[in-house]
Amino acid sequence: MARLSPIAEPSEGVPARAALQVQLDKGDVIFRQGDRADHWYEVVSGVVRTCRFLADGHRQITGFFYNGDVFGAEARRYQVMAEALTPVVLLRCAHSEGPPQSAALSRALTSAQDYIALFAHRTASERLAAFLMAIARKPRGAQQIELPMSRSDIADHLGLTIHTVSRTMSDFARRQIISVEDRTHICVLDHERLSCEAGEL
Amino acid sequence: MARLSPIAEPSEGVPARAALQVQLDKGDVIFRQGDRADHWYEVVSGVVRTCRFLADGHRQITGFFYNGDVFGAEARRYQVMAEALTPVVLLRCAHSEGPPQSAALSRALTSAQDYIALFAHRTASERLAAFLMAIARKPRGAQQIELPMSRSDIADHLGLTIHTVSRTMSDFARRQIISVEDRTHICVLDHERLSCEAGEL
DNA sequence: CGACCATTTGATGGGCTTCAAGAGCAGTGG
DNA sequence: CCACTGCTCTTGAAGCCCATCAAATGGTCG
Numbered sequence: 001m002a003r004l005s006p007i008a009e010p011s012e013g014v015p016a017r018a019a020l021q022v023q024l025d026k027g028d029v030i031f032r033q034g035d036r037a038d039h040w041y042e043v044v045s046g047v048v049r050t051c052r053f054l055a056d057g058h059r060q061i062t063g064f065f066y067n068g069d070v071f072g073a074e075a076r077r078y079q080v081m082a083e084a085l086t087p088v089v090l091l092r093c094a095h096s097e098g099p100p101q102s103a104a105l106s107r108a109l110t111s112a113q114d115y116i117a118l119f120a121h122r123t124a125s126e127r128l129a130a131f132l133m134a135i136a137r138k139p140r141g142a143q144q145i146e147l148p149m150s151r152s153d154i155a156d157h158l159g160l161t162i163h164t165v166s167r168t169m170s171d172f173a174r175r176q177i178i179s180v181e182d183r184t185h186i187c188v189l190d191h192e193r194l195s196c197e198a199g200e201l
Numbered sequence: 202m203a204r205l206s207p208i209a210e211p212s213e214g215v216p217a218r219a220a221l222q223v224q225l226d227k228g229d230v231i232f233r234q235g236d237r238a239d240h241w242y243e244v245v246s247g248v249v250r251t252c253r254f255l256a257d258g259h260r261q262i263t264g265f266f267y268n269g270d271v272f273g274a275e276a277r278r279y280q281v282m283a284e285a286l287t288p289v290v291l292l293r294c295a296h297s298e299g300p301p302q303s304a305a306l307s308r309a310l311t312s313a314q315d316y317i318a319l320f321a322h323r324t325a326s327e328r329l330a331a332f333l334m335a336i337a338r339k340p341r342g343a344q345q346i347e348l349p350m351s352r353s354d355i356a357d358h359l360g361l362t363i364h365t366v367s368r369t370m371s372d373f374a375r376r377q378i379i380s381v382e383d384r385t386h387i388c389v390l391d392h393e394r395l396s397c398e399a400g401e402l
Numbered sequence: 403c404g405a406c407c408a409t410t411t412g413a414t415g416g417g418c419t420t421c422a423a424g425a426g427c428a429g430t431g432g
Numbered sequence: 433c434c435a436c437t438g439c440t441c442t443t444g445a446a447g448c449c450c451a452t453c454a455a456a457t458g459g460t461c462g
Contacts, residue, residue, distance in 0.1 A: 052314070056400050060321050062314065075307040079314050105306040106276035112313040113253070113263065113280050119320040120261050120360040121451095124418070151441060159321040164418060166442055183427095183441070199257050325450070352409065365450060367410055384409075384459090 022090045030082040030090070031072060039092050040073045040104065046088030047148050050080040051156070061157035063111070064149060066138045070104045086148050119159055122199065127158040128168045129197035132178070136188055143188045144181075151183075172197070223291045231283035231291070232273060240293050241274045241305065247289030248349050251281040252357070262358035264312065265350060267339045271305045287349050320360055323400065328359040329369045330398035333379070337389055344389045345382075373398070 021044070024030065030041065033052055041048075048065040050072075062080050065071045072082060075095075118130055131154065136145045147154070151169075155162045169186075172178045177194050179187045188194055222245070225231065231242065234253055242249075249266040251273075263281050266272045273283060276296075319331055332355065337346045348355070356363045370387075373379045378395050380388045389395055 052318070054318055054321070056322075058322050060318060062317065073307070074310065075304060079311055103276060105310060106274070109275065109306060109310050109313060110280055112310060112317065116263065116313065116317055116320070117253070117255055117261060119317070120255070121257070121259050161419060162441075163420085163443085167418095170442070362451060363409075364411085364452085368450095371410070 019091045019093050022092050024084040024088050024090065026084055026086050028084045030084065031078050033078055033081045035078050037072065037074045037076055037078045038095050040095065041071055041082070041093070042091040043067055043069050043071075044089040044091060047085040048082055048088055048090075049085045049149060049153060050082045052080045059156045060159075061149075061153055063115070064135075064157070070107065073104045073108055085153075124158075124160055124164045124168045125171070125197050126199045127160065128154075128165060128172070129194050130199070131158060132186070132188065133191075133194060133198055136191075143191075145186055145188065147184050147186065220292045220294050223293050225285040225289050225291065227285055227287050229285045231285065232279050234279055234282045236279050238273065238275045238277055238279045239296050241271065241296065242283070242294070243271050243292040244268050245290040245292060248286040249283055249289055249291075250286045250350060250354060251283045253281045260357045261360075262350075262354055264316070265336075265358070271308065274305045274309050286354075325359075325361055325365045325369050326372070326398050327400045328361065329355075329366060329373070330395050331400070332359060333387070333389065334392075334395060334399055337392075344392075346387055346389065348385050348387065 022041075024046075030048065031037075031039075043065050045067055048069075048071060049061055050063050050065070051059055051061045053059055063071065064085070072078060118127055122130075132145070135147065136143070149157075151162045151165050154160075155165045158165065160168075169178070169180065172194075173180050175193075177188075177190050177197065179189055181187065223242075225247075231249065232238075232240075244266050246268055249270075249272060250262055251264050251266070252260055252262045254260055264272065265286070273279060319328055323331075333346070336348065337344070350358075352363045352366050355361075356366045359366065361369075370379070370381060373395075374381050376394075378389075378391050378398065380390055382388060
């Protein structure tokens with residue numbers, strides 16, 4: 001599963017320190033909920049998802065991580081499980097070599113708070129639109145965006161059912177806000193109306 | 202408004218450093234959303250609430266903080282506003298004297314994730330029950346719990362309306378799970394059924 | 403008392419979940 | 433090549449939960 005390459009140079013912002021470049025296949029588990037949190041990661045390429053399982057058995061996808069994103073910056077134990085959604089290349093940094101930068105932690109905290117805002121008092125349309133816009137910002141600016149995650153992943157991320165996600169996606173397509181090429185590729189046809197749907201008036 | 206006392210000793214876990222003890226009245230603003238985050242705080246006594254305003258004008262109460270809780274550990278700028286819900290005594294630590302412990306940050310991150318879990322796929326009963334149980338754990342173990350926050354605060358914290366909060370509270374009382382003494386005091390009559398309502402089967 | 407505010411309670415409607423079924427697609431094997 | 437299987441995704445119909453609209457109650461303060 002994991003192929004390790006020798007020492008690699010971490011990206012800017014991260015002080016020089018031992019960082020191992022790790023290569024993983026689609027579906028590989030990076031760490032599990034409850035494991036001792038002895039490393040934190042930065043995505044070089046590919047997409048990672050983190051999720052946790054709730055008391056009632058529901059799955060909560062807490063985030064999708066792209067190039068440059070940091071995850072697993074918890075202290076002590078991981079609060080979530082991390083999996084490779086596509087083949088990925090990661091930089092792995094040991095906590096022993098210094099705590100995860102408080103910069104990384106507070107970035108995580110900020111995104112957690114943004115994520116909370118997504119839930120409160122927001123309709124399915126608002127959630128999905130906000131999600132699509134966030135994804136659209138991620139890679140290059142092309143209006144064609146790739147959704148490496150399943151509908152089920154999106155639903156578990158947005159706190160909806162796959163039915164509602166699918167219905168809302170179809171609704172956006174019907175109204176020419178997006179067009180659905182296939183399951184994993186959509187085009188944003190009208191950024192303005194999409195951001196309007198997201199509630200950013 | 203703020204009465205500052207000389208140097209005080211921070212609580213365990215926090216290395217010796219300059220910490221100012223601050224005393225505030227009910228309603229005082231501790232910091233505002235967007236302010237430069239130059240201090241972080243630990244509650245000595247009283248209750249603090251943090252909130253942010255969303256694009257649509259809605260208010261989101263992101264947390265209530267009791268004795269020993271840390272808030273305002275953001276880097277750069279505060280993401281939320283903090284207010285004294287009751288008269289409070291706080292320890293105030295400057296960021297300049299070292300970053301907020303990554304311990305404090307990751308505690309904040311953990312509680313943010315717990316908070317997210319509260320939102321996803323949970324009914325009004327589950328949310329309110331979980332909230333009441335969290336509050337009940339906060340001070341001493343007495344079954345009488347105090348709610349220094351208004352129904353509106355609770356609603357904005359749980360992503361519900363005051364109507365639903367009130368209705369659900371009445372429903373719990375009708376079913377003898379809690380009893381409502383007055384607006385700010387309730388008793389938990391049946392912890393087991395309350396935790397059951399919270400979804401912790 | 404009377405004004406004001408927070409809270410409670412009732413009635414109605416809308417949005418999302420749930421239940422149910424069908425469509426599209428990859429893999430397997432005859 | 434084509435059934436057959438299993439999966440994800442889509443779509444339709446019905447019901448429930450919560451927001452909304454509306455009004456009554458209770459407490460505080462002048």
